[in-house]
Amino acid sequence: MPALSSPSDVAVSLIQVAKSYGAVEVLQPFDLQVAEGEFVVLLGPSGCGKSTILKMIAGLEEASHGEIHVAGELVNYVRPRYRNVAMVFQNYALYPHMTVRENIAFPLKMSRQPRLRRAVIEERTAEAADIVDLTPYLDRKPAQLSGGQRQRVALARAIVRQPAVFLMDEPLSNLDALLRADMRTSLLDVHSRIKKATLYVTHDQIEAMTMADRVVVINAGRIQQIGQPHELYTAPANTFVAQFIGSPRMPLHSLTVSDDGALRIADATLALDAAVVLEPEATVTVGLRPSALRATDSASACFFGEARRRDYLGSDSYLEVDLGGGSSAMVRAEADTDVRPGDIVHVDAAPGAIHVFDEAGVRICGASVGQRER
Amino acid sequence: MTDVDTGLSSTQLTLSPEEHRRLRRRYRRRTTLTAYAFLGPNLLAFIAFLLIPVVWLFVSTFRTGGVLGPAEFVGLDNWRDTFADPLARTSIRNTVVYSAMAIPAVFIIAMVLALALRTISRGSAPIRVALYLPTLQPAVVAAFIFAFVLHPDFGVINYAIRGLGGDPINFLGDTSLALPTIAGIEVWRGTGFWTMMFLAGLTALPSELYHAAEIDGAGAIRRFLRLTLPLLRPTFYFAVIFATIVNLQLFDSVFALTDGGPVNSTISVSLYIYRSLFLFGDIGFGATLSFLLVITVLVLTGLQTFLLRDRK
Numbered sequence: 001m002p003a004l005s006s007p008s009d010v011a012v013s014l015i016q017v018a019k020s021y022g023a024v025e026v027l028q029p030f031d032l033q034v035a036e037g038e039f040v041v042l043l044g045p046s047g048c049g050k051s052t053i054l055k056m057i058a059g060l061e062e063a064s065h066g067e068i069h070v071a072g073e074l075v076n077y078v079r080p081r082y083r084n085v086a087m088v089f090q091n092y093a094l095y096p097h098m099t100v101r102e103n104i105a106f107p108l109k110m111s112r113q114p115r116l117r118r119a120v121i122e123e124r125t126a127e128a129a130d131i132v133d134l135t136p137y138l139d140r141k142p143a144q145l146s147g148g149q150r151q152r153v154a155l156a157r158a159i160v161r162q163p164a165v166f167l168m169d170e171p172l173s174n175l176d177a178l179l180r181a182d183m184r185t186s187l188l189d190v191h192s193r194i195k196k197a198t199l200y201v202t203h204d205q206i207e208a209m210t211m212a213d214r215v216v217v218i219n220a221g222r223i224q225q226i227g228q229p230h231e232l233y234t235a236p237a238n239t240f241v242a243q244f245i246g247s248p249r250m251p252l253h254s255l256t257v258s259d260d261g262a263l264r265i266a267d268a269t270l271a272l273d274a275a276v277v278l279e280p281e282a283t284v285t286v287g288l289r290p291s292a293l294r295a296t297d298s299a300s301a302c303f304f305g306e307a308r309r310r311d312y313l314g315s316d317s318y319l320e321v322d323l324g325g326g327s328s329a330m331v332r333a334e335a336d337t338d339v340r341p342g343d344i345v346h347v348d349a350a351p352g353a354i355h356v357f358d359e360a361g362v363r364i365c366g367a368s369v370g371q372r373e374r
Numbered sequence: 375m376t377d378v379d380t381g382l383s384s385t386q387l388t389l390s391p392e393e394h395r396r397l398r399r400r401y402r403r404r405t406t407l408t409a410y411a412f413l414g415p416n417l418l419a420f421i422a423f424l425l426i427p428v429v430w431l432f433v434s435t436f437r438t439g440g441v442l443g444p445a446e447f448v449g450l451d452n453w454r455d456t457f458a459d460p461l462a463r464t465s466i467r468n469t470v471v472y473s474a475m476a477i478p479a480v481f482i483i484a485m486v487l488a489l490a491l492r493t494i495s496r497g498s499a500p501i502r503v504a505l506y507l508p509t510l511q512p513a514v515v516a517a518f519i520f521a522f523v524l525h526p527d528f529g530v531i532n533y534a535i536r537g538l539g540g541d542p543i544n545f546l547g548d549t550s551l552a553l554p555t556i557a558g559i560e561v562w563r564g565t566g567f568w569t570m571m572f573l574a575g576l577t578a579l580p581s582e583l584y585h586a587a588e589i590d591g592a593g594a595i596r597r598f599l600r601l602t603l604p605l606l607r608p609t610f611y612f613a614v615i616f617a618t619i620v621n622l623q624l625f626d627s628v629f630a631l632t633d634g635g636p637v638n639s640t641i642s643v644s645l646y647i648y649r650s651l652f653l654f655g656d657i658g659f660g661a662t663l664s665f666l667l668v669i670t671v672l673v674l675t676g677l678q679t680f681l682l683r684d685r686k
Contacts, residue, residue, distance in 0.1 A: 058585070060588070060589075080585075080589045081589065083589075087585070089585070090582075093580070093582040093583050093585065095583065095600075095601065097605065097607075106587075106600075107589075107591055110591035110592045111591055161591075
């Protein structure tokens, strides 16, 4: 993560920004700083308010509360065209009656600053088209392009303005899976070439994990966690993040702390990573990260239980294992494992496999299996 | 190359290619016949009520009489009479001048209103209703309303003019004012309709394009000129053609307000056709004028289609 050493390094700064429509609060007040050159992904389910954040930065929506700074300047009361931001939309938003060249040049022709000479416009258009590999298509209309090419036109139109900040609103979600993976790489290539702060909205955790310097996880208008991808994965702030990040989804179990303050799952006692004392009789939630649990032959493993289902994924298989006492886990196994439903499986838990949350779902600490009662 | 089992084993076709061709032909024929069966009734009505009358009209342009006495073939006499008749020329000129005033005026006013209505987020419904009400008036009712509004002695407008110390204006009695006045009344009646039409077109344009243009730095006027106008081409295409057809048929408001006067300054082609056919019983002359109107509409429509075509 680029360090935020001085205010001049900050490309976008949101201070106590909130949004509501009448009485409906769609975004609770939050702070967010994006450094120069940083790639920040806003991740969350549909309707969580992530696109609203982009629109507020772009000036397409008004913030109900708080301050928005772009490149050190307060922009709350600045019209979109003067905010020095460029936006890429999910549906590309290309002008259908203009050629690729005209689409890319449009922001330059609209520019109010000392009118750009035609030669400059042509040069910068060609340059932007080159960055996204569109040079052979400059004279086509958007309707004659594929989805991926259209999205590249939209990207070139954003690049050509040389903005302080790029805003991307689910730019890849209209593309098929293969093309999306390709475009992800090209986007990152472009980003590393122009090194501009980028805010990228998606609901796809794979996009978020692979592209982001930092991820902002949002749910129901509330920021859940801001962190680097591995932080979200290894130390999710709450049960929402724990379940939203990672595939298969992390199963959660509600457990009661025993009288002696110990926490047991099936016949294993958990040792907490931090010096935390749990109240006896308290209810906590425990999550078991599927990718950190492994089916093993060793009888000294952490858990064991009966396999109920097997999901074949090509590279691995996942087994749903009943640990007893109402708890179950998704456990990773070799792709060609010969375990069948009904077999007994031993399960090893790697560090980072077990997460303990309080009753409200906020993370308390990680845990490992301390001892097992036979 | 290694043998890979793709899971797609090949099996024999059950029918011969010849049989496939036969069945495909039958299948397509049935589909086509079904389509014609549904089109049939409409096609019959088109032939009975449009094609035959137009052909009959064309034949009538070479004949005279035919209502009370037998029809008589007169060659090109009707055509010569029509082109020689100064009143026919006046009616054509009036209709064209009227259309040239009314169509651009109603389009500009309706577009401005539609753009304004689109930006209003709350309370636009009553405004839309108020705008549309004039369109719901039959021309005769509108004429009745405006007879009171425009009357030289007790009309509201002249009352106001007199109040301000001016001389009353005889809007419908002045040869140079009557036609523009009728155009104005028709614009008043048409504004609601065209506003709704343009508003519908505007609403259908994707808002993301406008967001993009706003961020790209295009101001309101340039957004209108470079996005809205080109994107609304299909709406305009319909609007221009439809408005031309409707306005060239100008009849009812002239009939109700001035009956073509004063001194034939408002006589329209349709009104003249009506008089020839129903007042003077001159079938051949009326038919020729009607046919001219049909041809004019067709030519103009063709020309507009050509000019407004989507250049790919």
